[in-house]
Amino acid sequence: MKTEQSYDCIIVGASPGGLQAAIYLGRYNRKVLVIDRGGGRTFLARHIENFLTQPSLSGKELIERGIAQARSFNAEVIRGSVVQVTHAGRLFSAATANATYTAPFLIAASGGRENLPQIENLGPFFGSGFFTCVDCDGYRTTGRKLLLLGDADSTVRLAFAMHQMYTKDITLLLSTYVPPEAYQEALADAGIRLVQGRPRRIVGTDRIEALALEDGSMIPCEMILSDFGFAHNDEYLQGLDLKRDASGRSFIVNHQYESSLRGLFVVGPLNTGQDQAIIAAGEGAVAAIEINHRLLEL
Ligand SMILES: Cc1cc2nc3c(=O)[nH]c(=O)nc-3n(C[C@H](O)[C@H](O)[C@H](O)COP(=O)(O)OP(=O)(O)OC[C@H]3O[C@@H](n4cnc5c(N)ncnc54)[C@H](O)[C@@H]3O)c2cc1C
CATH class of the missing domain: 3.50.50.60 (FAD/NAD(P)-binding domain)
Incomplete structure (x- = not known):
């Protein structure tokens, strides 16, 4: 049976961008939910050496510490795969196989998956x-x-x-x-x-x-x-008709990482910016601060 729960903000993806946003929103005492299906690109990075103050850190460590930090500020982080996001009135609904979650704001932080050539012993x-x-x-x-x-x-x-x-x-x-x-x-x-x-x-x-x-x-x-790039994890957004760049691949966002649909923010490599953990984290912080301002206005 499907359950339905409401939040201030739903975040799809426990990525650097998604978790940084969850930490900010948690520290504004907002009700925030992170839904993550596990095994993202950051998780696969064995040695991240270009993240400020971290001479060497595995992606797994970064994500695990980020989840613990977000939870310490009462963000809810759950395992699940978002299959569809819909928008009606001022609310977004994110559906997984067994539940639907609603919120006036949604952050897509679901990254991508590598396009790898078929090579044995890779x-x-x-x-x-x-x-x-x-x-x-x-x-x-x-x-x-x-x-x-x-x-x-x-x-x-x-x-x-x-x-x-x-x-x-x-x-x-x-x-x-x-x-x-x-x-x-x-x-x-x-x-x-x-x-x-x-x-x-x-x-x-x-x-x-x-x-x-x-x-x-x-x-x-x-x-x-x-050099075969990566595909975007954006299937769950297909029904929303969001504006993309000329390549048809990346979502166009404004300087607060809000997409062409008000209330829906896109952080990390799903937007037209650079694909780096520290950049995604910064984008998550910007999006969360803006979302908090909007919640104050509401
Ligand atoms: C091998 C490798 C090495 C890298 N090394 C570095 C480095 O040294 N420095 C650096 O800055 N960056 C590095 N990166 C890039 C870095 O991982 C990303 O740019 C950055 O962390 C942003 O993360 P992301 O947005 O791609 O999300 P990801 O880390 O991919 O996380 C996205 C999360 O969303 C989840 N998700 C996806 N779809 C759904 C869905 N429908 N429902 C629920 N959850 C979903 C995934 O399971 C995943 O956990 C590396 C990447 C790889 C692959």
């Missing part, structure tokens, strides 16, 4: 030698033998960026995309090796030694950077 190296985010982990590749995986014009540009910032020892592996001749010449001039082929298996046990390709050849490498 799991053990995800976040240690196999990376997906330059801002997060590019620094780790400094002076290392790097394999860059992708299949787009942007991957070629990323190769030049990695070359300028981190390492001269780069192999660029593209499966189907063939760069224009001018790009190929510039890659050769920079000493970046270009290989066309399909990856099959990461070779190595404790550390990455090479990438085996489907044609049987091997590319020796110590680290792999994958």
Whole structure:
């Protein structure tokens, strides 16, 4: 049987943005609910080193500490998957499989999920030698033998960026995309090796030694950077007709992270901003302060 409960604000996602908002709202003595299905991108980050005052912190630790801190200010954090959000009158309703929760404000902080290439033996190296985010982990590749995986014009540009910032020892592996001749010449001039082929298996046990390709050849490498982006966890918002950017992917928000629908805020990489934990947390704080102002007006 479905139950229904009402709150001042519902937050979808116990992410850095969602939890920071919950901490602020909890400290305004607001009734706040965080619904989270677990296992987000932050949770997968093994070593976060660019968060102020935290020389090294795992994403799991960040989330677990954040949940405890939010709960210490009476925010309710529950496990569940929001399947749909609807809006009627001034209220948002967030439905999970067994309950519906209502509130005049909702924060979407549900992040995304990695688009990973199908490569055998990837799991053990995800976040240690196999990376997906330059801002997060590019620094780790400094002076290392790097394999860059992708299949787009942007991957070629990323190769030049990695070359300028981190390492001269780069192999660029593209499966189907063939760069224009001018790009190929510039890659050769920079000493970046270009290989066309399909990856099959990461070779190595404790550390990455090479990438085996489907044609049987091997590319020796110590680290792999994958440039296939991530998909947004926004299915539950589909019915709301929110404005998105030209790519049709990211939600457009104002400087308080409010979407085109009044009362619905979007923080973290679902909006058009940067994909970083500390940025998402800052956005969560801004959204929560604005929501509290609005609750005072109500
Ligand atoms: C391997 C890796 C390393 C990274 N390293 C760094 C780093 O070093 N520094 C840095 O700043 N950033 C790093 N990031 C990026 C960082 O994790 C995110 O940019 C940032 O934390 C923002 O989190 P998020 O909004 O993506 O949410 P997430 O951390 O993905 O959390 C979203 C939460 O919402 C939940 N959720 C999704 N949909 C629903 C739903 N329908 N109902 C209920 N719950 C739902 C998910 O279960 C998840 O718990 C890394 C990311 C990865 C993948």
